[in-house]
Amino acid sequence: MSTSPPPIPPPEEMREIFRTMTLIRRFEERAAEEYMAGRIGGFLHLAIGEEAAIVGTVSALRPDDPLTSTYREHGQALARGTDPRAIMAELLGRETGICRGRGGSMHLMDVQRAFYGGYGIVGGAVPLALGLAWAARYRETEQVSVTMFGEGAANQGVVSECFNMAGLWDLPIVFLILNNQYGMGTPVERAAAMDDFFPRAAAYDIESWKVDGMDVLAVRAALSEAARLAREERRPACVELLAYRYRGHSMSDPDTVRAAEEKERWKARDPLITFERVLLGEGILDAEGVAAMQAEVDTVVDDATAFAQESPEVPVADLADYVYAEPWNDAARASALVRP
Amino acid sequence: MSTEGKDVTYREAINQALREEMIRDESVFLMGEDIGHFEGAFKVTKGLLAEFGEKRVVDTPITEAGFTGLCVGAAMAGLRPVVEIMTVNFALVAMDQIVSNASKIHYMFGGQVDVPMVIRMPGGAGHQLSAQHSHSLDAMFAHVPGLKVCVPSTPEDAKGLLKTAIRDDDPVIVLESEGLYGKKGPVGGEDHLVPFGQAVVRRPGRDCTIVATSRMVWVALAAAEQLAAQGVEAEVIDPRTYRPLDLDTLAESVRRTSRAVVVDEGWPECGIAANLAAHLYESCFDWLDAPIGRVNSADVPMPYAKNLEQAAIPQPADVVAAVMATLAREVPR
Numbered sequence: 001m002s003t004s005p006p007p008i009p010p011p012e013e014m015r016e017i018f019r020t021m022t023l024i025r026r027f028e029e030r031a032a033e034e035y036m037a038g039r040i041g042g043f044l045h046l047a048i049g050e051e052a053a054i055v056g057t058v059s060a061l062r063p064d065d066p067l068t069s070t071y072r073e074h075g076q077a078l079a080r081g082t083d084p085r086a087i088m089a090e091l092l093g094r095e096t097g098i099c100r101g102r103g104g105s106m107h108l109m110d111v112q113r114a115f116y117g118g119y120g121i122v123g124g125a126v127p128l129a130l131g132l133a134w135a136a137r138y139r140e141t142e143q144v145s146v147t148m149f150g151e152g153a154a155n156q157g158v159v160s161e162c163f164n165m166a167g168l169w170d171l172p173i174v175f176l177i178l179n180n181q182y183g184m185g186t187p188v189e190r191a192a193a194m195d196d197f198f199p200r201a202a203a204y205d206i207e208s209w210k211v212d213g214m215d216v217l218a219v220r221a222a223l224s225e226a227a228r229l230a231r232e233e234r235r236p237a238c239v240e241l242l243a244y245r246y247r248g249h250s251m252s253d254p255d256t257v258r259a260a261e262e263k264e265r266w267k268a269r270d271p272l273i274t275f276e277r278v279l280l281g282e283g284i285l286d287a288e289g290v291a292a293m294q295a296e297v298d299t300v301v302d303d304a305t306a307f308a309q310e311s312p313e314v315p316v317a318d319l320a321d322y323v324y325a326e327p328w329n330d331a332a333r334a335s336a337l338v339r340p
Numbered sequence: 341m342s343t344e345g346k347d348v349t350y351r352e353a354i355n356q357a358l359r360e361e362m363i364r365d366e367s368v369f370l371m372g373e374d375i376g377h378f379e380g381a382f383k384v385t386k387g388l389l390a391e392f393g394e395k396r397v398v399d400t401p402i403t404e405a406g407f408t409g410l411c412v413g414a415a416m417a418g419l420r421p422v423v424e425i426m427t428v429n430f431a432l433v434a435m436d437q438i439v440s441n442a443s444k445i446h447y448m449f450g451g452q453v454d455v456p457m458v459i460r461m462p463g464g465a466g467h468q469l470s471a472q473h474s475h476s477l478d479a480m481f482a483h484v485p486g487l488k489v490c491v492p493s494t495p496e497d498a499k500g501l502l503k504t505a506i507r508d509d510d511p512v513i514v515l516e517s518e519g520l521y522g523k524k525g526p527v528g529g530e531d532h533l534v535p536f537g538q539a540v541v542r543r544p545g546r547d548c549t550i551v552a553t554s555r556m557v558w559v560a561l562a563a564a565e566q567l568a569a570q571g572v573e574a575e576v577i578d579p580r581t582y583r584p585l586d587l588d589t590l591a592e593s594v595r596r597t598s599r600a601v602v603v604d605e606g607w608p609e610c611g612i613a614a615n616l617a618a619h620l621y622e623s624c625f626d627w628l629d630a631p632i633g634r635v636n637s638a639d640v641p642m643p644y645a646k647n648l649e650q651a652a653i654p655q656p657a658d659v660v661a662a663v664m665a666t667l668a669r670e671v672p673r
Binding site: 066097098099100101102103107109110111116117119120121124125126127128129130131132133134135136138139145157158161162164165168321322323324325326 | 369395400401403405406407408409410411412413414415416417418419421436437440441445446447448449450451452453454456485486488508509510
């Protein structure tokens with residue numbers, strides 16, 4: 001764990017960080033309700049408990065730093081400023097969704113905000129992030145590619161391949177290992193030879209360290225330093241965040257494996273509650289201010305949900321749109337296409 | 341140093357396409373194992389490192405999944421990577437990047453980003469490289485929506501299809517043939533692009549249509565020569581791309597000849613020949629005078645022993661026999 005106390009951002013930014021964390025929490029809770037009501041299908045992976053990791057990371061980056069994530073990525077899109085309406089509409093599979101109903105919960109992208117997407121194959125997006133870093137160097141921009149993945153993904157071979165190439169070629173990338181201690185239902189001690197994951201990147205000559213992923217300011221400070229290394233010194237970095245997700249792997253996981261007392265122990269360190277204490281202690285917000293912010297966020301989530309529910313379905317006639325950059329007249333493919 | 345009008349090898353044709361497109365577009369770069377200092381396992385990239393430098397001709401570690409995925413990401417950012425996977429056999433470890441990422445990113449994110457990349461790799465058997473180094477995996481790539489798949493059989497197409505592929509905004513798989521790198525033929529100049537989805541008639545005929553791609557075109561042409569000696573005029577058609585597929589040209593020919601044989605170096609089950617035959621049954625059923633013949637490699641992992649390998653891969657005699665079967669004639673001895 002890093003030892004130096006994290007720097008305190010200006011009050012306005014502190015409030016914004018807290019608001020975004022609150023927005024993610026409330027959005028995820030509402031998404032769970034929509035799932036239970038049968039309006040969201042497929043998998044729904046919630047990031048409740050991981051808000052500090054997400055917002056601490058995004059708040060340390062420049063808006064044009066390409067960001068990639070796993071399938072647990074609603075929070076990343078929200079933190080990047082994607083319209084909550086477009087996210088909720090995507091979760092409901094509607095035409096107004098950010099990916100026009102093609103991606104769903106696991107595959108959000110907002111390329112206008114340099115959020116290059118959520119991906120469903122564990123570890124599979126890490127090379128994409130390396131490619132975004134490659135492009136930044138090729139074009140001599142100051143961008144830093146940041147990729148968030150779990151400690152489970154760190155066991156995939158392709159992630160080690162990426163550590164090697166990043167170290168070999170000094171690419172401007174930050175690997176962010178969000179260690180929530182479970183790969184679906186399997187705890188780290190039954191899946192990994194070592195408890196810590198950051199030394200794996202260190203083995204490839206990448207500056208690497210571990211911080212408390214429940215502390216948003218600690219995350220923000222770590223990512224600021226990692227991004228500085230990548231941006232100014234043009235070398236890769238790796239930060240491991242120790243965190244915890246409160247819900248099961250996805251909504252279809254009843255979460256019977258993890259001990260109740262373990263969950264309670266982590267919830268006692270809830271990132272929203274602890275950060276609220278900091279804000280109250282520093283006089284940046286008072287209790288009324290917190291309540292007003294929560295009410296405002298609830299309005300946003302209500303609005304997004306209503307918008308999504310009222311949005312039109314995707315026309316079935318558009319089923320084959322976007323398979324290719326430009327449609328072509330392909331008789332063979334057309335013969336096999338499902339016709340409504 | 342224009343070689344227009346002069347015969348060049350298939351490998352030189354590919355080299356010309358790479359060089360011309362790199363000159364034309366700064367965003368084109370090459371990445372692969374031993375393509376720079378070593379100039380490629382098949383010497384396709386000869387001279388390119390010296391001309392374009394290490395920024396644009398990149399030697400990688402042996403890490404196919406990693407560098408293929410890296411190039412998908414670079415393409416998402418607007419660069420135009422051309423990946424060389426040393427042989428198609430090694431693409432299997434990169435399949436997740438090709439199928440789960442490259443082919444799907446445009447669709448599943450609602451068209452927000454293009455993936456303008458090329459993955460070129462040679463395949464095929466015939467050099468006693470045995471089971472793990474002799475694959476023809478065309479069907480695996482052609483199976484996947486979101487990919488475009490080219491299978492050049494001549495130097496001219498190797499150059500023209502690759503140039504089109506590099507300028508295309510979608511991920512394009514270019515399946516070269518190890519057995520064709522030394523094949524010579526004329527090539528077009530800098531502006532010679534071969535459009536996707538246009539089959540070409542390699543030899544006209546009236547009695548039976550033979551559909552073949554890549555090295556199998558030459559096997560089919562050898563068979564057609566032998567058939568001509570028996571008074572049978574076979575028409576040989578090369579689709580050139582599986583995705584998009586020019587079904588119209590194939591169907592027009594089959595409706596005229598009323599007979600068809602599909603030749604494919606891959607395995608028979610769920611393969612290219614099976615798929616093309618299905619398309620031709622759907623579009624030409626009422627015109628057919630005989631069941632469509634299929635000629636494939638044997639349904640076995642490729643053996644090492646020379647006689648076994650030759651028995652396992654399609655030979656002109658196999659094509660002759662398949663055509664004769666559609667004509668209900670005995671194969672002459």
